[in-house]
Amino acid sequence: MHRSILFAAALAAGLSTAAVRADEVSDAITEAQRAYQGGRIQAAQTALQEALQLLQQRAAAGLAAALPDALPGWTAEEASSATAGLAGMFGGSTASRTYRNAQGQSVEIQVMSDNPMIAQLAAVMANPMLAGAMGRLVRVGEQRAIQGNDGNIQMLVDNRILVQVQGDAPAEAKLAYARAINLARLAGR
Incomplete structure (x- = not known):
């Protein structure tokens, strides 16, 4: 569980330096942070998993974009x-x-x-x-x-x-x- 929190912090820090702004990934990370701060650990984990899935979807779209015409x-x-x-x-x-x-x-x-x-x-x-x-x-x-x-x-x-x-x-x-x-x-x- 502690690793999940550290990963969330690292993920949030990495995204804050990237060109990613106010999108669904950032929203999921913000939701995870709020849930964690409110003591809702399960909700924080779910929001982090959602953020990871959204990042994987972006990665898959990036793979498809590299395919030639x-x-x-x-x-x-x-x-x-x-x-x-x-x-x-x-x-x-x-x-x-x-x-x-x-x-x-x-x-x-x-x-x-x-x-x-x-x-x-x-x-x-x-x-x-x-x-x-x-x-x-x-x-x-x-x-x-x-x-x-x-x-x-x-x-x-x-x-x-x-x-x-x-x-x-x-x-x-x-x-x-x-x-x-x-x-x-x-x-x-």
Whole structure:
């Protein structure tokens, strides 16, 4: 419980220095602080959990915003994003978008952040020898990525964001879409 209060104070201090002003996240933190000061511990915890969920929703929207528009000759579905609660099995934020060409081939980009599963994969992807055993190493901007025999691509951005590009389109199309992702936006969220 004491950690929750410390986290709330740190979260409030961090948000006060950010460009976030009078919004639903700030409102939830203010509500938590008032509840805590009034001795309503359960209400404070609930308000803090609400603030965390709202922050995760913003993070997921940020992931979706980094997904590229359709490349020439392709169409794109609307990007979707979701969050899993802190107690969820996988947690974190996700976003995805599917692209199709005139031949009916598709490419899907999935982005997942702040998920415990990513930490396990990061150890493998950080080692070029192990990563090379998973497929061909390719560069996507300044990022090292793995392109499997099926042309699917996996890369780790900022050691916490897993990007997967897959589908039934040719390997070149998947690589082109991987290179079209706004990696700087992903890393800077």
